[in-house]
Amino acid sequence: MALPSINPTKTKSWEKLQSHYKLLQNRSLQSLFVENPNRVNAFHLQWEDFLLDYSKNKITEETFQLLLELAEETDLKKAIQMQFQGEKINETEGRAVLHTALRTTENIIPEIAAVKNKIKTFSESIISGEKKGFTNLPFTDIVNIGIGGSDLGPAMAVEALQFYKNHLNVHFVSNIDGDHVAEILKKLNPETTLFVVVSKTFTTQETLSNAETIKKWFLQFGNQEAIAQHFVAVSTNIEKTTEFGIHETNIFPMWDWVGGRFSLWSAVGLSLVLSIGYSNFEQLLLGAQKMDSHFQTAKFHENLPVILALISVWHNNFFGAETEAIIPYSQYLQKLVPYLQQAVMESNGKSVDRNGNPVDYQTGTIIWGEPGSNSQHAFFQLLHQGTKLIPVDFIGFKQSLHGELLHHQKLMSNFFAQTEALLMGISEEAIRNQATSSNEKVIPYKVFEGNKPSNTLLIDQLTPESLGKLLALYEHKIFVQGIIWNIYSYDQWGVELGKKLATTILDEIKSNTVSSHDSSTSFLIQQFLDTNTR
């Protein structure tokens, strides 16, 4: 069964939203708060330990209603069912999209339980020191070798769940830049390091090159047999993995129905499991599973991923907002945005609809951001006084992990203050009335228009479970938007051309002959060759 294919711009709700937008576009957000000072009551949702306040967006009850109609008209309900039932909704690759099956407690796919058991036993033997390296020393360091979804998820989660981690040091090698692997190797003792090669396809240039370089380095110290003790892999491609020299018993399988950018929940999360232990990993899965069932069962008007997706469509397709900032007020979440950039932009950066036709409306948003409060001292100036409309998601926690109360009070007061400043701004009159008088000439520069939209996600505490919920929340938001925009969210053909061209150029560089490119590219390659062959 194919996903429904409905051009969103041809729906009745879209037409109504367009007229509604015309009425609302020049109204200020502040005036909506004046009109209904309690609008937060209508536009917030408490679900378990997650509180979403979406009242600071230019929406009214009518807007929300029309957006919900859009979700109905684009057949979102059916699409959700199809995804969870394992229909091949990734049609351009002929695959199901079932990363959600990895976190369910139901035994839908028996192989999942077998791989989970293998991860549990293996990780426990490494963490406890029972499994040892080739000189009989326990492991101290883990190196995850992978890129894209085989790197960003585990790297983000190891960082995010640092508070829960054990004694093992976890490193990540991803870039084809040889300086990256060289810097990591500098820190390692081959006798006590375990290498986890993660590649769904086991054909990715970066990962294979880094793994080869590391293997070569390792063989200066250990012999071929030691490889079996120090190298494991996560892949769907058993043949290529064994060809590389990793013993079949050291392979943790994954499946083609798990997309790379949604694979943290599979054996791709092995380095995370090694870092925080299996029971914490199970908590992460549990959190995601709870969000999955919320997404599947909650009515759209009380459904967190649906609400976030609809507000984003409202900004993207009606207000013309090109980007969305995500600002977590937690240093632990410093890698959340790069992770979400792949999830969002590789999924919804598409311009052909599900009928094979070019779209004539906007699709995937540009995602960016950095943790607060650091980012307040970097790019917030533009959010407050620049010329662009940039909706922001603020993510914060009621309680810190180390219990530094005063720090947390200061952090969160910044968090609340930013959402307020973006909404309310400050008028010329208010500046004149301030206790400290302003030089007349400077007054215009001190005015903040405000009227800038934001969502606030206030979560009890950063735990493996709440992280699982948060990640699944954004995953489902991506899905809802892809359905509404009538695109395929689970392929990534757009990354292929560059890979192919790089292969051709590498051959040219190696043979020192530049063939037919555009004049700019040929010129640049020649400049590189001139330096490197001198």
Ligand code: F6P
């Ligand atoms: O280049 C894009 C991509 O295919 C991503 O989707 C994927 O996460 C990454 O490369 C790595 O792929 P693999 O796990 O097969 O090495």
